Amino acid sequence: MSGRFITVEGIEGVGKTTNIEFIEQLLRDAGKDVVMTREPGGTSLGEDVRELLLGHKHDGMSRDAELLLMFAARAEHLDKVIQPALDNGKWVLCDRFTDATYAYQGGGRGFDTAPIATLETLVQDSLRPDLTLLLDVSVEIGLDRAGKRSEPDRFEKEKHDFFERVRQTYLERAHADASRMKIIDASQPLDAVQVQIKETIMAFLQNE
Ligand code: Z5A
Numbered sequence: 001m002s003g004r005f006i007t008v009e010g011i012e013g014v015g016k017t018t019n020i021e022f023i024e025q026l027l028r029d030a031g032k033d034v035v036m037t038r039e040p041g042g043t044s045l046g047e048d049v050r051e052l053l054l055g056h057k058h059d060g061m062s063r064d065a066e067l068l069l070m071f072a073a074r075a076e077h078l079d080k081v082i083q084p085a086l087d088n089g090k091w092v093l094c095d096r097f098t099d100a101t102y103a104y105q106g107g108g109r110g111f112d113t114a115p116i117a118t119l120e121t122l123v124q125d126s127l128r129p130d131l132t133l134l135l136d137v138s139v140e141i142g143l144d145r146a147g148k149r150s151e152p153d154r155f156e157k158e159k160h161d162f163f164e165r166v167r168q169t170y171l172e173r174a175h176a177d178a179s180r181m182k183i184i185d186a187s188q189p190l191d192a193v194q195v196q197i198k199e200t201i202m203a204f205l206q207n208e
Contacts, residue, residue, distance in 0.1 A: 002089065003091045004208075005129045006027075006092070006093050006130065006204075007133075008094070008096070008132070010134055011137070011170070012145075013137075013146030014135040015190070016135060022197065023093060027201070035091070037081055038094060039094060039100065040053055040054075040069070042082075043080045045072075046077050049069050049073040050073065053070070056154060061154075071123050074098070075123045094129075098124070098128075099173055099181070101120075104155065107168060130204075131180060131200075132181040136185060136187075137185075137187045142167075
């Protein structure tokens with residue numbers, strides 16, 4: 001039986017890294033064989049592309065190049081990691097996926113939905129996540145949390161308005177696809193966030 005594909009999304013500093021191991025443990029406790037991965041990245045090629053995308057060597061990269069690099073990394077990720085794992089019955093837990101492209105390159109950079117959807121179908125065929133947890137906080141909280149960490153990457157250098165558009169695009173997508181994309185109020189203290197995450201994962205497992 002094919003595995004399940006779960007993704008975690010949200011703006012910077014929302015708590016994806018903090019919560020993804022918690023989700024992994026919930027799935028393992030339920031007896032699932034979990035592969036944890038991330039985008040951009042997850043393969044040798046993808047991690048090299050991640051460096052190109054997040055580093056400052058190519059500040060001012062064209063938005064077409066940025067979009068195509070996201071999907072180039074994704075094509076490799078699907079071919080080498082995600083699809084083989086799903087075919088082997090594993091559960092793939094991925095830190096960001098194509099919803100991030102709609103949010104950052106679509107909402108943030110201003111790409112129309114149509115070219116993103118074309119690339120999505122080209123690269124993924126019919127594969128879509130079975131469940132997406134959208135961790136949501138205000139841009140103020142997200143940037144404040146993210147700002148307490150290391151040197152900002154190429155995306156983290158963007159302005160407040162950029163992240164507001166990214167957040168709104170995520171929320172619009174979640175409202176349009178509510179059976180797949182579950183909104184978690186990540187502005188609450190961590191234990192309260194994890195109660196919501198646990199309820200969402202348990203409900204998904206029950207419907208399996
Ligand atoms: N990108 C794109 O543009 N298009 C695409 O298609 C894809 C990606 C796939 C990848 O970054 C970048 O690529 C990303 C979008 C772009 N933009 N940026 N930047 P990433 O996903 O690797 O990095 P990130 O979004 O910046 O994530 P992050 O830095 O790892 O943040 P996070 O994982 O969401 O947050 P965190 O590290 O778990 O938490 C941040 C801090 O808040 C930390 O100190 C925690 O202890 C604290 N925290 C977490 N939860 C709480 C609560 N509930 N209360 C209080 N404090 C908390």
